[in-house]
Amino acid sequence: MLNARALAAAALTPLAANAQNQINMPTGVSDAGVVITELGAEIYGLHMLIFWISVAIGVGVFGIMLYSIYAHRKSRGVKPSQFHEHTGVEIAWTVIPFFILVAMAVPATSTLLEVYDNDDAELSILVTGYQWKWKYEYLDADGENISFFSNLATSQEQIYNTDVKGENYLLEVDQPLVIPVDTKVRFLITASDVIHSWWVPEIAVKRDAIPGFINEAWTRVLAEGVYRGQCTELCGSYHGFMPVEVHVVSQDEFDDWTASKRGAAVADATLATQELSVDDLMARGADIYNASCLACHGAKGEGGLGNAIAGSAIAMGGVDSHLNVIVNGVAGTAMQAFGAQLSDVDVAAVTTYQRNAFGNNTGDVVQASDVVSYKEG
Amino acid sequence: MGDHHHGPAKGLSRWLYTTNHKDIGTMYLWFSFAMFLLGGAFAMIIRAELFQPGMQLVEPGFFNQMTTLHGLIMVFGAIMPSFVGLANWLIPMMIGAPDMALPRMNNWSFWILPPAFLMLASTLLMEGGAPAFGWTFYAPLSTTYAPPSVTFFIFAIHILGVSSIMGSINIIATVMNMRAPGMSYMKMPLFVWTWLITAFLLVAVMPVLAGAVTMMLMDIHFGTSFFSAAGGGDPVLFQHIFWFFGHPEVYIIILPAFGVISQIIPAFSRKPLFGYASMVYATAAIAFLSFIVWAHHMYTVGMPLAGELFFMYATMLIAVPTGVKVFNWVTTMWRGAMTFETPMLFSIGFLVLFTIGGFTGLMLSIAPADFQYHDTYFVVAHFHYVMVAGAVFSMTAAIYFWLPKWTGRMYNETMGKVHFWVSFIGFNITFFPQHFVGLAGMPRRIPDYALQFADFNMMSSIGAFIYGASQLLFLYNVIAAITSGKRVTDEKIWDGAEGLEWTLPSPPPYHTFEVPPTIEEQPAH
Numbered sequence: 001m002l003n004a005r006a007l008a009a010a011a012l013t014p015l016a017a018n019a020q021n022q023i024n025m026p027t028g029v030s031d032a033g034v035v036i037t038e039l040g041a042e043i044y045g046l047h048m049l050i051f052w053i054s055v056a057i058g059v060g061v062f063g064i065m066l067y068s069i070y071a072h073r074k075s076r077g078v079k080p081s082q083f084h085e086h087t088g089v090e091i092a093w094t095v096i097p098f099f100i101l102v103a104m105a106v107p108a109t110s111t112l113l114e115v116y117d118n119d120d121a122e123l124s125i126l127v128t129g130y131q132w133k134w135k136y137e138y139l140d141a142d143g144e145n146i147s148f149f150s151n152l153a154t155s156q157e158q159i160y161n162t163d164v165k166g167e168n169y170l171l172e173v174d175q176p177l178v179i180p181v182d183t184k185v186r187f188l189i190t191a192s193d194v195i196h197s198w199w200v201p202e203i204a205v206k207r208d209a210i211p212g213f214i215n216e217a218w219t220r221v222l223a224e225g226v227y228r229g230q231c232t233e234l235c236g237s238y239h240g241f242m243p244v245e246v247h248v249v250s251q252d253e254f255d256d257w258t259a260s261k262r263g264a265a266v267a268d269a270t271l272a273t274q275e276l277s278v279d280d281l282m283a284r285g286a287d288i289y290n291a292s293c294l295a296c297h298g299a300k301g302e303g304g305l306g307n308a309i310a311g312s313a314i315a316m317g318g319v320d321s322h323l324n325v326i327v328n329g330v331a332g333t334a335m336q337a338f339g340a341q342l343s344d345v346d347v348a349a350v351t352t353y354q355r356n357a358f359g360n361n362t363g364d365v366v367q368a369s370d371v372v373s374y375k376e377g
Numbered sequence: 378m379g380d381h382h383h384g385p386a387k388g389l390s391r392w393l394y395t396t397n398h399k400d401i402g403t404m405y406l407w408f409s410f411a412m413f414l415l416g417g418a419f420a421m422i423i424r425a426e427l428f429q430p431g432m433q434l435v436e437p438g439f440f441n442q443m444t445t446l447h448g449l450i451m452v453f454g455a456i457m458p459s460f461v462g463l464a465n466w467l468i469p470m471m472i473g474a475p476d477m478a479l480p481r482m483n484n485w486s487f488w489i490l491p492p493a494f495l496m497l498a499s500t501l502l503m504e505g506g507a508p509a510f511g512w513t514f515y516a517p518l519s520t521t522y523a524p525p526s527v528t529f530f531i532f533a534i535h536i537l538g539v540s541s542i543m544g545s546i547n548i549i550a551t552v553m554n555m556r557a558p559g560m561s562y563m564k565m566p567l568f569v570w571t572w573l574i575t576a577f578l579l580v581a582v583m584p585v586l587a588g589a590v591t592m593m594l595m596d597i598h599f600g601t602s603f604f605s606a607a608g609g610g611d612p613v614l615f616q617h618i619f620w621f622f623g624h625p626e627v628y629i630i631i632l633p634a635f636g637v638i639s640q641i642i643p644a645f646s647r648k649p650l651f652g653y654a655s656m657v658y659a660t661a662a663i664a665f666l667s668f669i670v671w672a673h674h675m676y677t678v679g680m681p682l683a684g685e686l687f688f689m690y691a692t693m694l695i696a697v698p699t700g701v702k703v704f705n706w707v708t709t710m711w712r713g714a715m716t717f718e719t720p721m722l723f724s725i726g727f728l729v730l731f732t733i734g735g736f737t738g739l740m741l742s743i744a745p746a747d748f749q750y751h752d753t754y755f756v757v758a759h760f761h762y763v764m765v766a767g768a769v770f771s772m773t774a775a776i777y778f779w780l781p782k783w784t785g786r787m788y789n790e791t792m793g794k795v796h797f798w799v800s801f802i803g804f805n806i807t808f809f810p811q812h813f814v815g816l817a818g819m820p821r822r823i824p825d826y827a828l829q830f831a832d833f834n835m836m837s838s839i840g841a842f843i844y845g846a847s848q849l850l851f852l853y854n855v856i857a858a859i860t861s862g863k864r865v866t867d868e869k870i871w872d873g874a875e876g877l878e879w880t881l882p883s884p885p886p887y888h889t890f891e892v893p894p895t896i897e898e899q900p901a902h
């Protein structure tokens with residue numbers, strides 16, 4: 001478990017300049033003074049209200065206590081009083097706090113009602129938690145859903161301290177969620193394996209992603225920008241490595257983005273009908289391996305949470321049995337069915353990569369058409 | 378003492394076969410301290426990994442094993458048994474009873490603990506590693522996706538539950554039946570009251586925990602789907618059952634601590650406890666409320682609005698009886714004649730830090746704000762303020778307070794005070810910055826973090842090493858006191874201390890109150 005090499009590297013690698021230390025909850029207002037979400041600003045206000053009430057009570061209680069510690073000490077020669085009960089005082093400090101609580105409950109209730117107001121959304125996005133990535137699916141009335149996975153983009157070198165850590169270390173993804181500004185977006189949140197929790201502090205949305213259930217949450221972001229968050233429910237080994245990155249853009253940019261996403265899906269489908277060169281497949285496969293396989297199978301295919309791929313009987317055996325594992329997963333283990341997560345081209349590329357990287361050198365080239373025919377049986 | 382008093386047996390058999398409440402109390406206390414050091418060692422590994430961003434010492438999977446075992450061992454191995462040990466030593470001596478009501482069961486409830494923890498710790502060496510799903514072991518991470526060692530974990534939890542239930546039945550039977558003549562309920566020392574109420578909580582909720590882990594066992598090995606949506610079950614059901622146990626559990630931990638503080642503050646203020654009756658009622662009110670607030674741990678699971686509101690209001694209400702307790706303690710100090718020996722220092726430390734933990738608890742009860750706090754380091758900071766500065770500080774105070782009575786030897790006061798200040802400062806350096814990183818967006822249970830959290834995490838780790846080291850000073854002070862501390866012979870070691878235990882010789886003979894004492898008009902509290 002000790003990782004001496006990483007430890008040595010840590011001592012040698014300077015940290016990137018730290019972002020400013022933040023000590024409080026995001027205010028819901030951007031640095032430029034624009035409200036990011038009204039709900040976020042309201043929750044921040046509520047948080048500060050309760051905080052200041054607590055401070056006031058704390059100052060009172062601790063003030064009296066400190067004065068007593070100073071004034072009523074034996075070393076000052078005081079004689080202890082013997083009073084030990086007073087019904088009126090007891091009633092007072094039962095009833096008064098109760099009314100303070102009622103005063104807190106009123107704004108808390110009205111804010112909670114807003115949190116739960118999921119009606120009249122203009123855009124619905126299905127968010128699915130996987131070990132250890134998020135899938136976003138834009139639900140479209142015409143059935144033309146946009147769907148993609150969002151993986152951690154921070155390199156293993158940065159995590160294991162052999163490279164300088166970037167500004168958004170552990171908070172950056174390969175494909176961010178993109179939503180239009182000033183639009184009520186409804187998130188439908190679920191999970192495919194264990195419980196996750198989708199959280200973006202600056203827009204004040206957090207909801208558990210629970211397999212078999214669909215939770216609702218919503219936001220209306222008023223300020224364009226990039227907002228980052230993380231999974232907040234322990235979901236296994238790489239719980240700390242599944243960030244959320246949300247890009248809030250103008251409606252025009254959003255339309256362009258959706259068009260390009262749809263175009264990319266078409267391009268992928270076209271690619272699936274073509275023969276790719278070994279180099280193209282290997283390059284594409286390496287990217288997919290790093291995003292989808294590496295967490296369990298290791299940077300060099302040496303294994304870890306999952307089996308080793310380097311020299312493995314599956315990666316060096318029959319192509320069909322290799323595809324079976326990748327496409328259908330292995331029941332009862334953490335190996336997921338990637339046939340539903342990756343396009344046919346991507347399955348072909350990553351299979352080719354696994355069969356030729358890490359010293360496997362089988363020389364096999366798997367094309368998208370092979371994957372299609374495998375899937376068709 | 379007369380010749381007919383037989384002393385303890387010799388050698389190992391004394392400890393194996395003993396039915397003496399003092400021996401069993403001693404074993405509980407040493408065992409819990411050993412567990413405290415083990416759980417603390419795991420915490421040191423956690424804080425060492427979190428010292429800097431990036432993975433340095435351990436792998437993420439092992440990190441999760443550490444957080445899981447740290448929580449389980451501290452809650453079930455360190456804090457709970459330590460208070461049972463305290464109850465064993467003190468309850469008979471406080472109510473004028475010769476021993477616990479069920480002495481053989483008392484022996485058994487202790488001796489099943491070490492094998493259970495040995496089994497739990499041995500999971501570290503098993504294939505697939507130790508449980509890595511957090512001390513709250515949410516399904517399906519703890520069922521379908523758990524390492525094989527989960528079965529040993531389930532068995533260990535069952536044994537701990539049996540032990541706790543037996544211990545609680547024993548305390549209830551003792552307090553109800555063995556009080557000296559004239560010691561009515563409302564004359565019992567507050568420590569006895571808080572433990573009586575705690576014992577009822579334990580008897581009520583430990584079977585619920587046993588049910589939860591049994592359902593896990595069925596899901597894992599016998600094909601049921603209690604917690605698997607794919608088979609028609611419900612992962613959220615697990616959380617409801619767990620927290621129906623789990624929330625009373627936190628009061629099981631803190632109520633005896635309240636009892637300890639209610640004994641010590643009056644002693645060093647040389648003034649009776651203010652509002653004895655309201656303290657008893659507040660304890661009972663907290664115990665009652667603890668059963669109807671569990672889902673405040675689950676504000677983000679997607680409960681209906683009505684449920685969310687109910688649990689928010691009920692949770693906020695807990696602030697009332699808790700506030701009453703704090704106000705009563707402060708009023709007890711008011712116009713007393715205070716001195717600040719180590720037990721009093723730890724009690725004042727408790728009072729201040731527990732109250733801060735109470736404030737953050739109030740903030741966490743506010744459901745809409747909790748959407749931002751939930752499962753962040755803000756929560757970690759909150760519960761360490763109530764668990765460490767609450768339960769552990771009060772336990773430490775109790776040891777310093779009663780150790781001279783138990784052993785007839787005094788600890789080193791200067792070293793005790795140093796222990797307090799180093800603990801107090803180390804604790805705050807560790808956990809105060811965790812409020813900041815939590816609010817700024819750092820989730821709990823992560824082995825690596827974004828760069829904006831780096832400075833406060835480093836501070837937190839340094840504080841943790843200081844706090845951890847200060848416990849070795851405590852261990853040394855206690856051992857030195859037992860082996861070579863200055864002898865004390867007064868019955869009443871602290872001039873302001875009240876209660877029957879202070880009428881016994883120091884150290885008390887092996888058997889005490891074989892003839893019930895007479896209770897004077899003056900109530901014992």
